[in-house]
Amino acid sequence: MSDPAVKLIGCFGSPVVHRAEVALRLKGVPYELITEDLNNKSELLLKHNPVHQKVPVLLHGDRPAICESLVIVEYVNEAFDGPTLMPSDPLAHATARFWASFMDNECGESMWVALWTDGKAQAAAARETKANLTLIEGQLPKGKRFFGGDAINYLDIALSWIAHWMGVFEEISGVRLLTKEEHPALCRWACEYTADETVRQCIPDRDRVVAALTPRKELYISIAKAMVAHE
Ligand SMILES: N[C@@H](CCC(=O)N[C@@H](CS)C(=O)NCC(=O)O)C(=O)O
Structure with missing residues (x-):
C-alpha cells in the first residue's frame, strides 16, 4: 500500500x-x-x-x-521505510537526543545572546558558545564525516543550524563564533553536511537567506535583550 x-x-x-x-x-x-x-x-x-x-x-x-x-x-x-536516521543502539539513541536538546536549549540560547547583544553579556555568551561548540565537536566520531558516522542522521539534522545558519547570522550580526582555528572538525563537518547531495536539494541559498533575515535584525536584538533580562 x-x-x-x-x-x-x-x-x-x-x-x-x-x-x-x-x-x-x-x-x-x-x-x-x-x-x-x-x-x-x-x-x-x-x-x-x-x-x-x-x-x-x-x-x-x-x-x-x-x-x-x-x-x-x-x-x-x-x-517510513528507507535509511534509518536514528542510531539503533538505545544508548546512542539517547545520546543523540541529549545533544539535539543541548543544541536547541543551552547552545542555542548562548549563541543568540552572543550574536545579538553587546558588552559584558555578549562577551560571556561568546565564551559560553565557543565552549558549547567544543562540547558538540567532541561528539563527532573520530575519522567519520558525520555525527551519524558514514551517513547523515538525526544529530546531523538537529545540528544543521550550525552548518548553514550560523554563518548567515554571523554575517548579519558581524559577530564571529565558529572558526576553523578553534573548531576545525566542526567546520569540516559543516562543509561535508552542506555539500551532501540530499541536503543540497533542500538547503536554502545562503545569499537569499541573508537577504530574507536581515530585515529581522532589530527583532533578533530585542529577543536577545529579553533573554538577558530574564537570566
Ligand atoms: N521549536 C520549534 C521552533 C519552531 C519555530 O520557531 N518556527 C519559526 C520559523 S523558524 C516560526 O514558525 N515562527 C513564527 C512565529 O514565531 O510566530 C521547532 O523546532 O519546530
Whole structure:
C-alpha cells in the first residue's frame, strides 16, 4: 500500500523547516511543501498547530498533525521505510537526543545572546558558545564525516543550524563564533553536511537567506535583550 500524501507546512529560509525537509528527503518520501507567510499565518497553520502557531508542521494523510521539527524527524524516521536516521543502539539513541536538546536549549540560547547583544553579556555568551561548540565537536566520531558516522542522521539534522545558519547570522550580526582555528572538525563537518547531495536539494541559498533575515535584525536584538533580562 502506498503512503498517503505528505504535506509539510514550512516557510523560506527556516532552519527548523530544513530539518523536516531533509529527513523526508533522506527517507525518500515525496512531499508537498506549503510555504507559509509568517506575517500573515494561514488558517491551515493555525488549525494544525494551534498551540505554538509555528512551522514546521507535518501532515501525513488524515492523521493528526505533527509539530516541532525534531519530533517530525523522529516521526518520519519511524513512519517510513528507507535509511534509518536514528542510531539503533538505545544508548546512542539517547545520546543523540541529549545533544539535539543541548543544541536547541543551552547552545542555542548562548549563541543568540552572543550574536545579538553587546558588552559584558555578549562577551560571556561568546565564551559560553565557543565552549558549547567544543562540547558538540567532541561528539563527532573520530575519522567519520558525520555525527551519524558514514551517513547523515538525526544529530546531523538537529545540528544543521550550525552548518548553514550560523554563518548567515554571523554575517548579519558581524559577530564571529565558529572558526576553523578553534573548531576545525566542526567546520569540516559543516562543509561535508552542506555539500551532501540530499541536503543540497533542500538547503536554502545562503545569499537569499541573508537577504530574507536581515530585515529581522532589530527583532533578533530585542529577543536577545529579553533573554538577558530574564537570566
Ligand atoms: N521549536 C520549534 C521552533 C519552531 C519555530 O520557531 N518556527 C519559526 C520559523 S523558524 C516560526 O514558525 N515562527 C513564527 C512565529 O514565531 O510566530 C521547532 O523546532 O519546530
